[in-house]
Amino acid sequence: MRKRSDRTRACLAVVAAAVLTAAGCDAGGGASGAGDGTKAGRPSSRPVPVWDRSPDSMAAVGDSITRGFDACAVLSDCPESSWATGSDAAVDSLAVRLLGVTGAARRSWNYAVTGARMSDLPGQVTEAVRRRPELLTVMAGANDACRVSTAAMTPVADFRASFQDAMDRLRAALPKTQVYVASVPNLKRLWSEGRTNPLGKQVWRLGICPSMLGDADALDAAAVRRRDRVQARVEAYNAVLRDVCAKDRRCRFDGNAVFDFRFGTEQLSQWDWFHPSRNGQARLAEIAYRTVTAREPVA
CATH class of the missing domain: 1.20.5 (Single alpha-helices involved in coiled-coils or other helix-helix interfaces)
Structure with missing residues (x-):
């Protein structure tokens, strides 16, 4: 026995x-x-979240805002002042906050292009995936609304198709790369703030975002309707960004934080009163960092 x-x-x-x-x-x-999209070698004694709050590399796609246009020099890209990947200490970019100064210089890449619209995003993503970043930042859509007229604005359906195409290309190449999506800025607030500066209005007459900023002092019914149409289109774009991102568990939308930010003239470039200044770029970096490092996605 x-x-x-x-x-x-x-x-x-x-x-x-x-x-x-x-x-x-x-x-x-x-x-x-x-297997859960986390760095290899981590302890497997307990479940790990899908979202990694400390990615080890990142790439940025988008338009002139992410290129830092007019942030440090007139009519020039200033990638060093970019909210996403810049090295400017006054901005303290997302890359620097996540990776440190040395890490940002070695493991962050900026594929944004001044003047780009959402239809350009799939091509930028195709370029970015070659670096195999652990985080991809997206800020695009302002140029889709900033057209010569409201009739020329990108249709919402086309905007959605291009953004979905970009996400599909990313997922086909990098299933586990995380995505931070910034909302399109509030163009009507930009008009309201910038029109108080005579120099700014003179610069706008050169053709900056005419659908919203054209005839800046006009307050007649037609001008009000025009600006309201642009604002409604921006809000529709942000709804698309939110909805497409929500279908991907490794995508975080900022919850309209950029759109809702109560920026003032200090956050606008003193050269065109449209693009973010270095101060404005720093505020964008803060919003992005808060979203990327939050324990839970924005509701």
Whole structure:
């Protein structure tokens, strides 16, 4: 009887060890921890979240805002002042906040293009995925609303199709890369703030965002309707960004934080009163960092 009892205990011990080993692998999403989109080598003793709050590399796509246009020099891109990947200490970009100064210089890349619209985003994403970034930032849509007339604004359906195409290309190449999506800024507030500056209005006459900023002092019914149409289109674009992003568990929309930000003239470029100044770029970096590092996505 004693030998049989000893054999039984030995068998139970082997079974228990096998069960514990299997449970440990499942908790971590696989032996390497990479199955849940997390860095390899992390402990697998407990479940890890899908969203990594400290990615090790990043790339940025979008338009002139992400290129830092007019932030540090007139009519020039200033990528060093970009909210996303810039090195300017006054901005303290998202890349610097996440990766440190040295890490940002080595492991962050800016593929945004001044003047780009949402239809350009798929091509930018195709370029960016070659770097295999752990985080991709997206800020695009202002140029889709800033057209020569309201009739020339990008249709909402086309805007959606281009953004979905960009996300599909990203997922086909990098299923686990995280995405931060910034809302389109409030162009009507920009008009309201910038029109108080005579120099700003003179610059706007050169053709900056005429659908919203043209005839800046006009307050007649036609001008009000025009600006309201532009504002409604921006809001529709933001709804698209939110909806498409919500379908992807590794995508975080900013919850309209950029759109809702109560910026003033200090956050506008002193050269065109349209693009963000270095101060404005810093505010965009703060919003992005808050969203990326939050324990839970914005509701």
